[in-house]
Amino acid sequence: MSVCRALLPLVLLVSAASASHFWGGTISFLPKGRNPDGSYRVDFRYKDVFDSCGSRLNWNCVSGNCGGQTDLEVGTIYSTSSRNPSNLNWCQEEGIVTRRLTSDKPFQLSASSCCWVTINNGGWSYPWGLPVMVDLGRRSDTNEPNHSPHTTIISFVRVPRNCPRTYNFIGCDPDHDDIKCRNAATLPTGFQIDQDTCNFHYSPTASTGMYSIRLEVEDYAKQYTTLTYNDGSRSYRTPYQPTSTASPISTTSTPAGSSPFSRLPLQFAVKVEPAVPSCSAGVYLPQFLHPTPADRERLHTAINQELEIRIRASASHSVIQDLIISGPLNITKTKTLSGEFIVTWTPSSDDDGEHFPICFIAESKAGSTLYQSEMRCVIVEVKHEQATIGNVICAESFMAIEVNKSQSEKINIHEDHLRLNDPSCTLYSNGTHVFANMSLNTCGTVMEEDETNVIFKNEIVSVDNPNDVITRHHQVEIQFFCKYPKKGSVTLEFDAHRSPFVFVQKGFGTFSYQFEFFHSSQFRNMEDPSTYPLEYDLGDMMYMQIEATSPVNNTELFVESCQASPSDDPNSHTSYSIISNGCIQDETLQFFSNHGNIVKFGMKAFKFIGLHDQVFITCSVILCEADNSNTRCSQGCMNTTAAPAAHHHHRREAPIQTISHFISQGPVRLSRSVNLKDAASTVTSNGLNMNIVFIAGCLLLAMGMLCGALIYTKRPKAAYQPLPTNDYQ
Structure with a gap:
């Protein structure tokens, strides 16, 4: 604007x-x-x-x-x-x-x-x-x-x-x-x-x-x-x-x-x-859908606090084209890739205590004809006091929020009645603040994308009873998000070595997973974190180790799945499966140790053909009670037709395993001096299935722009404080 x-x-x-x-x-x-x-x-x-x-x-x-x-x-x-x-x-x-x-x-x-x-x-x-x-x-x-x-x-x-x-x-x-x-x-x-x-x-x-x-x-x-x-x-x-x-x-x-x-x-x-052939809303004339606010609904915000209004509309015989808005100066509108409109406005100190109406109409098009929905309007009240209930920290692979306990107590909400989108994720307190720390793909975090930003959102909500799964008295909704611009420097933002991934779960206390690369199959010398991104020739063996550290004795680690992708996003559209449901998928994969709290394995290096010369390895891991035949760890490889193992437990039962956690390490890169023609021959002669690699490369050609925008174009590292990558569950 x-x-x-x-x-x-x-x-x-x-x-x-x-x-x-x-x-x-x-x-x-x-x-x-x-x-x-x-x-x-x-x-x-x-x-x-x-x-x-x-x-x-x-x-x-x-x-x-x-x-x-x-x-x-x-x-x-x-x-x-x-x-x-x-x-x-x-x-x-x-x-x-x-x-x-x-x-x-x-x-x-x-x-x-x-x-x-x-x-x-x-x-x-x-x-x-x-x-x-x-x-x-x-x-x-x-x-x-x-x-x-x-x-x-x-x-x-x-x-x-x-x-x-x-x-x-x-x-x-x-x-x-x-x-x-x-x-x-x-x-x-x-x-x-x-x-x-x-x-x-x-x-x-x-x-x-x-x-x-x-x-x-x-x-x-x-x-x-x-x-x-x-x-x-x-x-x-x-x-x-x-x-x-x-x-x-x-x-x-x-x-x-x-x-x-x-x-x-x-x-x-x-x-x-x-x-028009039909005056019914939702046919030619757009119809508003959830989560669009009701007409004349009253909304609240505070000085310097961004108000967000989410609006969705549909029509069966026309295409939603735009959202027409009328509101206060500096109001903005964006459209997500899923078709939802987001209207935002941040009041200034001059708006203290005032009320501002905002109106909007959805507009659709069929041929050359434009159609409009009903007009809906809301009234926004700017609170006298600036909201200070939450502080959000955005890092390149996780986000954190802390909530002042005194603020939550003012509205008679005890910390035990607050939770994140995912009820299995736990909020913790240090006496003065309630806080949570999560990766960008955990705890019910939702990703949205528009033309300029990738946005990760979650919220803290109140529940009547911590053991309930529904509530009819939602007193608190603290929404928070981290926004990463797509445009900007994209060269070295994810080249840093990953620190250990820390989690918390009842029955297992605070535990961590450390994912590292090693020089050889002896697993004596770990790759120096300062040398990342690691460089390999095509066909070279890459040696990896995942180690779980837990205060609970008699536990064992299970690697449920691993995949390679040009990003550390476990939901990347472009990926190559290495382990799936505990079963080996890549024919060059070897396990050197697969018991206790340490898993050692290796595979031959490859690259995605076409747009990227770097690879992340992302694995889903579970920590279980050792020697218990009822855990996922004891079931080992399971084919896709088998019934999935239960990954949950009742709150009053002693837990026998953790939920699945995603951890990643990388990137690794193809050495810049490698001759691609010779390298391809070497890999083929060493037995790597080049058909699979080629298919993965073709997928990358189709999807690489989306995946690249999602991961590699987050905020520059200079904008972040050096914080540990913790993921509380």
Whole structure:
């Protein structure tokens, strides 16, 4: 999103609005207290929609003392600039204007020019205007200056001619006033506004074409209220009276009757399009699915804390193309590779205690025709206190979170009632904090990917009973994530030697696995960690050892599976199986020791043909009670048709084995001096199955871009602190 900031008087701004067609807009105001010199500061948030981005509104003083502008920040909220012009391009921007006032008496501003986009109810040169009536008097019911309602809307909506539709107004008033709406101009045939709810209705009677909708939003007192001004004068408000006509604000001592505190414009364009074969949501018109929030749902966030809204839609006869959003400045939208939209926004200190509406519409396409879903809106409340409940550490192969126990105790949640996505993973406490540390592929961590980032997400949730698997009273959801950009240096980020993998599980205490390469089959000299990545010639033997260290006596280690891939991701789409279900898959694999807590094995070096010259070895390992015939370790090799061994145990039973853990080591590389033609001959003569290697290489050609982006393009190592790679289970 492009945001520009200017510290210029409003009179010096050159307006580009008249050079572009107008589609709609709105404005609200927020009193921000007194400046050091005693003057008043007021922030105005306005939204406007024109044919293109870059238009600027000139706000002119219509009546009263309007003060002067001291600051302006403008940014793009949503733009259709990449579309074909025949599909109507438009751009919504938000501006935050700060004004300095020497008086808190009522005044009126307005932005106006020519012309509306070509509309059926006004022609091609119809002028537009956005008037706002401001009153900053101190209220007797709140002892605070008056605030206007906060609202937003999608400023350009499409509706098929034959489909009735209701657009639910979203608005909130910081003073808890009654919000009402009325027409600022005669509504076209087929359109209605509910004055009490402000909901906007379309009935299938309008002709196709573009229409402008011009409404006014007003806030009325719920009880008799006095407004007091700095010069000693007063005005009065009484509750809304439907039969009376709104009158101008009075500053005399006589009650003014049912007058609004403020009046705001709410204007947008509606395009009535040809009939659609079905008006049912989910056919041509998109339908929202879980986890999309409900309409008018209230969400909460805190200063400098990123809010995330996840939205999904579908349609059987059209393709979801986009999500149109309207919300506060700096709101962003991304789309995951799975088709889910993620809307994010991080409030600043200026947003403390405020409420912000966010609206969205899903848009789909069938042929050259665009269809829109219903409009949903939510209200986001910015908390007064910054959330400090969790601290997240992102490293290149694991992530960790610590939660301040005092924060969880404030909401009456004991640490024993908190868990991660995967209930088998345990949270631990050091007295002041609850913490967890996990690899990027464990503990229920979910991976998402968009065009620019790979994101690993998990959450800490509360449960009614630690032994339950369901809950109907979810009091706590602490979501955390690590985001790794795809773009950047990708050369040496995963060349470091892997430290021992540490885990914790009841019955086995804290145990670790150490995966190392050795010089020879004697397994006396371990490869120096500083020499990684290791280099081999094709066909050379690679000697590996996995050792388990546990405080529990009488245990044995079992290597359930091993695979090679161009990354240390056990779920890599490109992989070559070495061991599967305890069975040898690679014909060059040899076991030199396979009992107790140490497994020693070796195999001949190879490479993936095509894009990569490095290989990671990833293994799934289990630690069992020795000499117990009921463990997975004792079952050894199992073919794929055999029933899988049970990898779980009841909490009240003594555990006889751990869950499976993934560990990895590498990378190893083909020596740069090797002649590939000679090397291929050497490997073939030594008996390595080159057909398998070739197939794995071909898979890499098809999938390498995805896998490479997933693993090799994480944050540079310089961004991390040297932390141990622990994985608590």
